Amino acid sequence: MSINPDLAVKTGPLNLKNPVLLASGTCGYGIELQGFVDLEKLGGIVVKGLSLEPRSGNPPPRLMETPCGLLNSIGLENVGVDRFISDKLPALSALDTAVIVNILGDSVRDYQELAGILDQVRGIDAIEVNISCPNVRAGGAAFGSDPDMASEVTAAVRKATSLPLIVKLSPNVTDITLIARAVEHAGADAISLINTLLGMSIDIKARRPVLANTFGGLSGPAIKPVALRMVWQAVRAVNIPVIGIGGIQNASDALEFLLAGAAAVQVGTATLVDPLVSVQILEGIRMYMKETGISDISGLPI
Numbered sequence: 001m002s003i004n005p006d007l008a009v010k011t012g013p014l015n016l017k018n019p020v021l022l023a024s025g026t027c028g029y030g031i032e033l034q035g036f037v038d039l040e041k042l043g044g045i046v047v048k049g050l051s052l053e054p055r056s057g058n059p060p061p062r063l064m065e066t067p068c069g070l071l072n073s074i075g076l077e078n079v080g081v082d083r084f085i086s087d088k089l090p091a092l093s094a095l096d097t098a099v100i101v102n103i104l105g106d107s108v109r110d111y112q113e114l115a116g117i118l119d120q121v122r123g124i125d126a127i128e129v130n131i132s133c134p135n136v137r138a139g140g141a142a143f144g145s146d147p148d149m150a151s152e153v154t155a156a157v158r159k160a161t162s163l164p165l166i167v168k169l170s171p172n173v174t175d176i177t178l179i180a181r182a183v184e185h186a187g188a189d190a191i192s193l194i195n196t197l198l199g200m201s202i203d204i205k206a207r208r209p210v211l212a213n214t215f216g217g218l219s220g221p222a223i224k225p226v227a228l229r230m231v232w233q234a235v236r237a238v239n240i241p242v243i244g245i246g247g248i249q250n251a252s253d254a255l256e257f258l259l260a261g262a263a264a265v266q267v268g269t270a271t272l273v274d275p276l277v278s279v280q281i282l283e284g285i286r287m288y289m290k291e292t293g294i295s296d297i298s299g300l301p302i
């Protein structure tokens with residue numbers, strides 16, 4: 001008898017129709033992909049990180065393809081929270097999929113103010129707090145690499161909103177479990193990991209770093225084993241749901257994260273290669289569950 005697997009997941013207080021999400025920074029504000037991808041098939045969309053004011057990001061060059069990966073030093077370019085709410089959110093929130101808004105700031109106060117603004121807006125299902133961007137001097141990974149600072153930001157955002165709160169962690173730390181536990185205790189409903197690994201490339205003819213910002217964040221299939229190891233550790237360190245991110249480019253990759261105990265996954269760099277890949281990943285997970293006789297997604301973790 002063929003089963004019809006139940007892919008719905010509960011990520012803390014956030015209900016998702018399935019565990020496949022688009023990762024922040026790789027799908028714009030979601031709506032740019034309309035017409036290419038049936039976004040309503042997905043569990044959710046995590047929009048490009050938003051700051052209080054618009055940002056133009058770092059100077060170019062800010063992207064470089066590496067063997068099995070991508071280095072970026074975008075520097076958090078975004079339209080700012082007000083334009084997101086007026087120009088992007090209406091079309092995005094009309095879609096039948098979860099809208100998760102990634103936020104970033106230079107100070108704890110910035111994060112708190114952003115969360116307070118978004119808390120008052122209809123059509124947002126959750127906030128993802130970005131304390132892990134490696135490409136800016138202030139904020140970003142500086143918050144995500146210190147348990148006390150990670151905790152301070154999380155607690156401040158928690159106070160400002162009753163929306164489900166996901167904190168996105170950096171892999172550029174010695175012990176991921178310390179940061180994971182710190183944000184759990186400060187009130188996070190879930191954690192997502194990993195953001196990019198800090199890297200660089202040098203142009204040997206020009207004799208200078210390729211990226212104008214010297215360093216960038218490495219994503220793509222090259223980082224998947226590191227991401228999977230950290231997700232495995234985080235799942236076993238905390239009692240809140242973990243969302244796996246890092247180099248997922250097909251259903252097998254996604255299933256590895258789900259078997260490790262991730263409640264959901266985010267597909268990032270692979271979408272830049274093939275905008276349809278997230279839907280194919282979802283279908284692959286469904287097929288695997290049918291073939292292995294697993295009727296409920298909660299039965300996947302090993």
Ligand code: SIN
Pocket residue numbers: 025049072073074075076077130132133134135195196217
């Ligand atoms: C960027 O805009 O620099 C990338 C965002 C991130 O890594 O969080």
